[in-house]
Structure formats: structure tokens, C-alpha cells
Amino acid sequence: MSAIQETVMNNTSRLESCFAELKQQNRPALVSYLTAGDPEAETSRRLLHGLPNAGVDIIELGMPFSDPMADGPAIQKAALRALNNGQTQAKTLEMVRRFREENSTTPIVLMGYYNPIFCYGVDRFLADASSAGVDGLIVVDLPPEHDEELCQPAAQHGIDFIRLATPTTDAKRLPKVLANASGFIYYVSVAGVTGGSAPTPERLESSVAQLRQNTDLPIAVGFGIRTAEQAATIGRYSDAVVVGSALVDCIEHANTPNEAVERVHSLVSELAESVRACREVSEPQVC
Amino acid sequence: MNQPVDLSNSLPDANGLFGRFGGRFVAETLMPLILELQDEYATAKNDPEFQRQLAYFQGDYVGRPSPLYFAERLTEHFGGASIYLKREELNHTGAHKINNCIGQVLLAKQMGKKRIIAETGAGMHGVATATVAARFGLPCVIYMGTTDIERQQTNVFRMKLLGAEIIPVTSGTGTLKDAMNEALRDWVTNVDDTFYIIGTVAGPHPYPAMVRDFQAVIGHETRNQMLEKHGRLPDSLVACVGGGSNAIGLFHPFLDDPDVKMIGVEAGGKGVKSGHHAASLNGGTPGVLHGNRTYLLQNEDGQITDAHSISAGLDYPGIGPEHAWLHEQKRVEYVSATDEEALEAFQVCCRQEGIIPALETAHALAEVAKRAPSLPREHLMVVNLSGRGDKDMMSVAHHLGDKFGVKQL
Structure with a gap:
């Protein structure tokens, strides 16, 4: 029995177990983002089910929304493809439930905007998400000022509420951001939308270091990370690296569903290999 | 005062x-x-x-205060309430x-x-x-x-x-x-x-x-102007509502005057029942979009649906949150006017008063057409003439051009 299986049985959350195990391996987690139902239900299901084998440690699954204000063109288009092909909140939860039938260890974090959850009904959503096997939520438009809406109820259902810290989060703001955070902290590497410009390496490393002084939660870094090389650089000092738009682009540029699945999984494998090796070469030599 | x-x-x-x-x-x-x-x-x-x-x-720079003008011919035309136009279309740039x-x-x-x-x-x-x-x-x-x-x-x-x-x-x-x-x-x-x-x-x-505070100058002026003209407050206020800034600007300084009735007019498009409209309060449900919770046009899964209105300024699937609140408090009555009703009122205003209103504003005038005739002359009704219609000439020509022998501008 692996360490992960043991801890799950001891009621530790999947996210905690995952980060604990990766700490032992001394490597960061690879977090992938895909929009649920993109490009359509069946391909999306195949994409999702193949992620762990391709090397993903934590799955972020986007709940498509018609007006994704914090997303760049790639994820906007992904949401539209999914919605045009009939994706709903209920279908997204059903995807997670089916995934859990064959995988009980890989954490799944649902990411999206508040309105579809609000319309589904917060209590009903949390109950259904919990029973489907959802581990955490990232809801872009719910800052700590609205914690009573979803963050606090989620905790009662045992679902982590992953908070975003950003380049605009100053020392005054940070305690508020960290107050009810759980699971991990998602550091948004650049002020902007998803899929935008790449972060500046030096500034990013010092921001993560600063964040680490204020929290014991694992720190994931995302926004603008597209290549294995970028992932490796950032993975040396962060606990997780999130790649989204680059994967979603593979779906957009594929000519067939099979090609979409192959391209996404092959990019994931490349990224996975890179994050697995990223700290080996950079260990300082003690003379 | x-x-x-x-x-x-x-x-x-x-x-x-x-x-x-x-x-x-x-x-x-x-x-x-x-x-x-x-x-x-x-x-x-x-x-x-x-x-x-x-x-x-x-x-x-803007040219305030804007006049509160007694629309004598419009009043005669509808044959009921005394109609006053708050002339926001005279502001620099032609709107509130x-x-x-x-x-x-x-x-x-x-x-x-x-x-x-x-x-x-x-x-x-x-x-x-x-x-x-x-x-x-x-x-x-x-x-x-x-x-x-x-x-x-x-x-x-x-x-x-x-x-x-x-x-x-x-x-x-x-x-x-x-x-x-x-x-x-x-x-x-x-x-x-x-x-x-x-x-x-x-x-x-x-x-x-x-x-709202920056727009409330409209209501504050209206209040003073009406008190000067008639020594009392108006009986009703009418304004069109998209996001709702001209309406809240007129209404807000009167919210604590229970005798002043307020009517917000949403864009009914092809009719609220047709599904092709921009009437968030009359045809929407509460949700969260663009930073606030308010009434929205959306499907049952929380996806925002398209608004429709002949007027681009009202073509929005939401409404300001204070309007949502005033709606539920029943302090303001929210109704709707269709594209067709707005076009009709637009022409009446042109012909009777020599004022070409914005198509947005024409929705408020459409409600005046429904309401004014059955009210007595002592009833003082203020309509926010929120904008001028020069910008709408292409749209209006598209809809009414044939009537005037104009195909296209």
C-alpha cells in the first residue's frame, strides 16, 4: 500500500497526502487545467481519465462560464466550446464522479466563477461536489470579503477553498487572503488574465519566498506558464506548477478528438518529466 | 427648503x-x-x-443645471398629466x-x-x-x-x-x-x-x-426646480433603465418622499414573453456578474444569456444592484417597453416637442404614453430625457426609413 493510499484511509485529504508524498520525493506537483466538456463531453472524459498516467499530480477542472472575466482568449474559447456542446454544472460533477470510480487518489480541484454555483444552489452544489469526490474549489470572483458565500460552507463539507494571491497582494492584504485558505495557495504569477505574458523569474521567486514566510500551506504558481523549461524553473522553489492555456490550446489546434487527446497527454508527459527532474540538477553541491 | x-x-x-x-x-x-x-x-x-x-x-464645462422643461404639446397630446422633461440631453456630449x-x-x-x-x-x-x-x-x-x-x-x-x-x-x-x-x-x-x-x-x-452619487445631481436639481415652479414635489418620476444610472440619478434624492411615485422602464425588446429583451427585473433572476449580485438574464445553469433591444444603451443582461433592491423593496415600479413602443414614442416626441430623444430615452416616453392619459392635469410627471437621438439616426432609419423615403444613412 502506497503512502497516498494509507493517508486517504486515515481521513487525510487527498491534497494533503499528495503534497506530503511529493515532499518526500523532493519535487513539485504538476497541476493541469482543462475545461470540463471541452471540446465535448466524451473527448473531455478521455482527456481527464488519462491525465494521471500522463504524469499529472493534481487536476484542475474548469466549470465553464459564459463570461470568464479573468481568463484570456484560450480559456474563453474552451468555455464556449464546452457550453455550445451542452456542458452543465451537473455534467461536470458527473465527470468527477465517474473519474473517482477508477481513481481514488489524484486530487481534483474545480475552478470557475461563482454564478453557476450560486444558481445551482450553494448547499446542493457542495453536497453533490463532496459526494462526487471533489477536493477543492478555486472561485475566481469570490474574494475573502465574501467568505460566507461559499468558502465557509465548503469547509463544512470538507472541501478546500483555494485562495489566489497575486502581485497586487501587499503585506496589508495578505493576512486577509490567507485567513480562511486551505488546500494550497495559488500564486498568480502576473497581474492579468490566464494565458497571458510569462512571469519575470527573479520577481516571482522572491514573491513566493515572501508568501512562504506567511503560510505553511503548499504554494502553487500559475498563469503564463507554457513550457517544460518554465515549469522546471518555477518548480525549483514552488510546491506546484499550474499549466492551463497551453494545454487548452492543444485542444483548439487539434483536427480530431484523438489528436486533441494525444497532443494534451504528450505535452503533459513532457511537463511531468521536467518537474520530476527540476530539483535534481539545481541541488547545491556541499563541498 | x-x-x-x-x-x-x-x-x-x-x-x-x-x-x-x-x-x-x-x-x-x-x-x-x-x-x-x-x-x-x-x-x-x-x-x-x-x-x-x-x-x-x-x-x-457640462452646462448644468439642465432645464426642467414643461412639455406643453406632449401634455396636450396625451391629454392627462402635466409632463416635464429633465433635459439631460442638453448636457455637453448629449446625455447624462x-x-x-x-x-x-x-x-x-x-x-x-x-x-x-x-x-x-x-x-x-x-x-x-x-x-x-x-x-x-x-x-x-x-x-x-x-x-x-x-x-x-x-x-x-x-x-x-x-x-x-x-x-x-x-x-x-x-x-x-x-x-x-x-x-x-x-x-x-x-x-x-x-x-x-x-x-x-x-x-x-x-x-x-x-x-449614483455623481448622477444624483439630476434628482437634486429636479427637486429644486419643481419646488420653484410649483412649490411642491413631483407626483411621479419616469426613467429608462439599462444599467440604470440616469434612473437612479433622478430617483435617489426622492427615495424618502413616499408620495413621489417612481417608474423605471426596462427594454422589452420584442416583448418580455418572447425571450428577446433586456428586462432583467421583469424577465431575469438573481445572480452574480461583473462584480455584483443583481438580477440577470441567464439560463437555469447560471450562464448569461443575450439581451436584445433596439437601443444599444439598454442592451445589457443585468441591472444596477440598487435597482434590484428597490425592486424587491417595491419602492420603485419596474415596467418594460417594447422596441415598437419605443419607436412610436420616439416619433411622438420629435413631432410634438421638436426634440429628438435617444432610443433609450424613448422607452421612458413609451411609459408616459401609457400612463399620462389617465392622470389628471394636476399630476406632475417628470421624465428624464436622458439623451439626444442623433446617434440613433442609422438605427431609426433602418426601422422607419421607408416611411420617410430614406433607405439608408
């Missing part, structure tokens, strides 16, 4: 809530900025120098929008911002923003949906003349909601130097309260 109780001091609450509506549903990147804006605005509100500058520009833009650009200067962005639907807010940006020497970027660019080409040209850069928005239906998404994306990317001038009483707190 008795000063009305200023509800702006009670609502929204510290979290920007009007009851369960409003709030600050934005990405964390924007939160520090929004909190800073809230503080800056609170300071400016009580700063005599800021208020002096605001009054100066409202007077000498500039009242708010002047206030916000002064705040932007005070905060040391170097760049102005805005969204626009009909283009009136875009023109007003481009105007104040030119006056204060700030570069200006306007987001506008491609559908709206098509039907509001005169305003697009005006904005360009004023030095603004127009960025066409193709996402969604290419209308106001999509322009607002894109402006929010710009803002989140350029947080350090950019001020976002939101054009209506929507968005995250403090925008709904701040825009």
Missing part, C-alpha cells in the same frame, strides 16, 4: 451591499485597487476642494453620462492614474469618457462590441476624433456585456496605472454608489 434624507449615507453598507444585492465579486488582483478606490472616493466625497472642482466642471465621467476623471487625477479605460454600448458613455480624457490630457481606451460599433458608427467616429483608441470586442454577442468583460480584463492586466471609468451603477462596490 427641507433637505431630503440622503440615503447614500445608509446604503450600501460597508461591504457594498444593498440588502442582498451589490458586493465585490471580483478577482483578488483587483481587490486592493477597489479598496483603495473606496477610500479615495470616501475622502473626495467630504473634500470641499474636490466638490468645488466637481461643481465648477458641472457648471462651466458626462455627469459621472467628470466625477470619475477628477478622482483618477487625484489618484495619480495615467490611463483611462471604459466600456460602452450605445457609445454615449464612450464619448463622455473620451471627452473628459481629452480635457484632462489622459490617454483613453474604449472597449466596444462589434455589433454596437456597427450600429453606432457616428459615436465611434466621435470617440476617435476625441483621441480615444477603440478596441472592438468580438467575444460573446459583441455588445455591452462583452465590452465590460474585456475592460475588466484590461484593468486586471494594467492595475498599476489604469483607472476604469464604469459608465453605469453596476460593477463592484464602490462603483454603484459612486456613479
